[in-house]
Each structure stands twice: as C-alpha cells, then as structure tokens.
Amino acid sequence: MSGFVSFVSAGPGDPELLTLKAVSRLSAADVVLYDDLASGQILDHVRPGANLVAVGKRAGRLSTRQQHVNRLLIEHAATGARVVRLKSGDAGIFGRLEEEIEALRAAGIGYEIIPGVTTACAAAAQAGMPLTRRHTSRRVQFVTGADVSGQLPENLNWAALADPESTTVVYMGRRTFPALAARLLQHGLAPDTPALVGEALGHADERLIRTTIADLAQDIDQDGAEAKATVILFGALGRGPA
Numbered sequence: 006m007s008g009f010v011s012f013v014s015a016g017p018g019d020p021e022l023l024t025l026k027a028v029s030r031l032s033a034a035d036v037v038l039y040d041d042l043a044s045g046q047i048l049d050h051v052r053p054g055a056n057l058v059a060v061g062k063r064a065g066r067l068s069t070r071q072q073h074v075n076r077l078l079i080e081h082a083a084t085g086a087r088v089v090r091l092k093s094g095d096a097g098i099f100g101r102l103e104e105e106i107e108a109l110r111a112a113g114i115g116y117e118i119i120p121g122v123t124t125a126c127a128a129a130a131q132a133g134m135p136l137t138r139r140h141t142s143r144r145v146q147f148v149t150g151a152d153v154s155g156q157l158p159e160n161l162n163w164a165a166l167a168d169p170e171s172t173t174v175v176y177m178g179r180r181t182f183p184a185l186a187a188r189l190l191q192h193g194l195a196p197d198t199p200a201l202v203g204e205a206l207g208h209a210d211e212r213l214i215r216t217t218i219a220d221l222a223q224d225i226d227q228d229g230a231e232a233k234a235t236v237i238l239f240g241a242l243g244r245g246p247a
Contacts, residue, residue: 007114008035008082011089012105014096014121015043018207022122023047030119035086038077042093042234045208056081071101075108082114093234095123099149099176124236125174128203132213134242142172142241150178150185150237157181157188167192168240175237179225182237186222194218200239 011030016022023031031037031050039048041061048057058077060069081088092100096118109116125147129136136145146165152158166173167189178185190196196219204212216224218239 008084008086008088010078010082010109010114010116011087012096012102012116012118013089013091014100014119015040015047015091015093016122016207017094017124017127018042018045018047018205019127020046020049022127022207023050024119024121026119027121030087030089031091033087034089036081037089037091038074038081039091040093043091047091071104075105078105079108079112079114082109083112093124095121098123098125098147124176124203124206125238127206128174128201128213128236128238131203131206131211132201132215134201136172136174136238138172138241141170143170145172145174147174147176148178150175150181155180157184161188163188163192167194169194169198170241172238172240172242175239178237179233179235182225183222186218189218198239199242200237201242203236203238204233206234206236 011034013027013030015027028050032052034051034055036056036058037048037051038058038060041059044059051057060074060077078088078090090105092102094100096102097120102118106116125136148161148166150157165171175182175185197217200216200218200221202214202216202221204214221237
C-alpha cells in the first residue's frame, strides 16, 4: 500500500501564520520531514507518536543531501504512512520542491501542495508596507541570490532587476548581495534605492532593517555576511511606519 505526501508550507516561522489546512495535515501525519527553519513551535501541532525527521538545509552548514531527502520521502510513503514534508516559507518559492515532486512521480506516490506565507510577504507585512504600489511599482519579482554552488547566478536579468519601478525580493542572497548590488549599480540603479532586510522572520530574534542598497552592500561586506535566515527587498518599496 502506497502512502501519500503532503508538502506543507510552514510560513516564516510564526505558528500563527500557518493555514488551517497545514495544521490539519500536521496533526494527522505519521511522519514529518522538516527543515531547520520549519521547526520550533510549529512542530507542536504534530500528534504525539509521530516520527519527526530533521532534514534541514542551511547555507554554510552541513546539510542533508537532496537525494537522501527524496529517498526518505519514498521509503516512508511506501509503508502506507501519511507523510508531511514541512518546508519553510511557501514550499513553491525556492524550496527545492520540484526535485521532490519528480522523485514521488517516478515512484508512483501521490502528493499535494499546501501553500503558505512566503517570507517576502511576511517581511513587508512586519514592516507595515505593501509589496506593490499602484502608481510606482509595476511588478514584484522574486529572485535567488545563490546558484547551486552558492555563488551569485550569472544569468540573471540585470535590466529587470535594476528597474526602479519594481519591487525586487532576493532570497538566499545575504552572502552574495555585495556582488549583486555592484551589478545593479552598473546597470543604472541608484545607490540610494530603498532596501529592507528581514532577518529571522517569525522568530524571537526577528529583525527588520531599513537601509539602501549601497549601505546594505557595505554593511554585509563588513560583517562577513554571517549565516542568518535573511530576505532582502529593494526598489519601489511602499512606505511603512517610521
């Protein structure tokens, strides 16, 4: 008998931002494979006796290999278990969801995807600002700041990223932001373009920093870009509380 896998989006870390469907799947699960950033109080919704398996992936730290995660999903589901794959933020936004889905399809195992609050939305909400502005932000664009090797991707659309009438959100870009900012300036984005940094969103040590792209690049370069869960927004940001 084949089991079933629910890809549950944990949001940025605040358990109150979980959807009702996410809570329902967690409370019914036999096995939960969870990321480092999708743990803490969120796991309080898992029923007693369920098997909890940490499969976290963090930049700059020892991480579970993706092939091993895929194998665990298949092995647990093959026993007939109700499996939850708990991912931080929204599972479909830079969450390595495609690789795990493909593995399940190849094994003939059913799955569902439960969306959640992505860190871009959480950062803007915590800062008291919208992601879009009716007259001055014509689009929102999400981009990864790191390729599979952890370096700044070379094939980014620099003209689009340097568009001052866009709101751009950079995931996994803390370490590479100085290089990213340098390329943005080369493509005409003003050094004083507003930027917002969200660190450890949804957790007790959450921090929001309002700055500019030039100042942020300098500050990160000086602090060594230590490994923190960070999302960076810049461009046509809406106004929040002072």
